[in-house]
Amino acid sequence: MSVLIRTLLLLALLGSASSAQAVPTPRPNPFPPAAKTEAADVPVPQPAPPEVKPSGKAEPAKPAEPEATEKTASEPPTAEPGSPPPAPAEEETKTATSDPECDALKAAGEVEFKPLPPIVENRCGAPFPISITAIQPKGGQRVALEQPVVARCAVAAAMVTWMRDTVQPSAKKYLGEEVASLGSTNGYACRGRNRRTDTKLSEHGRANAVDIGSFKFVSGKIVAVGHREDPGLSFMLDIRAKACGLFKTVLGPGSDVYHSTHLHFDVIRRGRNGNATYCH
Structure with missing residues (x-):
């Protein structure tokens, strides 16, 4: 082979190798384009869901607020300072054997009354009650009670002294005549004070009290x-003021709404020595 032919072959081979190196071999794309999707398949972004705490340590439930309740009735008031607690009527009836006040009333003969059996009624009662129908101090005017009063003999004894030393002298002074009867009278009644159920026991419930609503004079005049108006007003003020001490409690018009139409007298023991008074 001639030199010319060998040279041409060599140049041809070199050209082929040079062309092969100039065109690189295609390699796969490491980030291929995402597949084309329809618009309807593209998800719409949604708001992030609320954070959910792990259930392993659940917080203790907060206690509910207490519901409003109705105000309950207050406890019954305790006994007044210095006053011994009253014995139950049943126990008092069992322990008492006689009432010296009743023996004295009978001996004096200044009260018309009838002895009654012991009263035992729930928390109320009295061991020796009497039914009083009239007051007649010795040598004085007989004063009838238009409605018999059931009370203890101590009440009747106080009424005798009050009638003799205060009522009749005051009646003569202001109205010129004596009182012949007492109207709207009341005594024993098993109830709370002022006829309420949430109060202490009334002294009426122990037969220790009397109520008087009016005074009828010998002429028939009623105060x-x-x-x-005077002279009836002066008479009323006088006998009410002088009842304090003889009776341990004196109430009437001006004391409260419960005593606007009657006088309330009772012989409850007040204070440490039993002689204190409440007059209003």
Whole structure:
């Protein structure tokens, strides 16, 4: 072979190798384009869901607020300072054997009354009650009770002294005549004070009290409790003021709404020595 031919072959081979190196071999794309999707398949972004705490340590439930409840009735008031607690009527009836006050009333003959059996009624009662129908101090005017009063003999004894030393002298002074009868009278009644159920036991429930609503004079004239004109007003004020001490409790018009039409007298023991008074 000639030199010319060998040279041409060599140049041809070199050209082929040079062309092969100039065109690189295609390699796969490491980030291929995402497959084309329809618009309807593209998901719409949604708001992030609320954070959910792990259930392993659940927080203790907060206690509910207490519901409002109705105000309950208050406890019954305790006994007044210095006053011994009253014994139950049943126990008092069992322990008492006699009442010296009743023996004294019978001996004096200044009270028309009838002894009654012991009263035992729930928390109320009295061991030696009497039914009082009239008061007649010795040598004085007989004063009838238009409605008999059931009370203890201590109440009747106080009424005798009050009628003799206060009521009749005051009646003569202010009205020129004596009292012949007492109207709207009341005694024993098993109830709370002022006829309420949430209060202490009334002294009426122990037969220790008497209520008087009016005074009828010998001439027939009537002066009702709460009378506002003289001379009846002066008479009423006088006998009410002088009842304090003889009776341990004196209430009437002006004391409260419950006593606007009657006088309330009772012989409850007040204070440490039993002689204190409440007059209003």
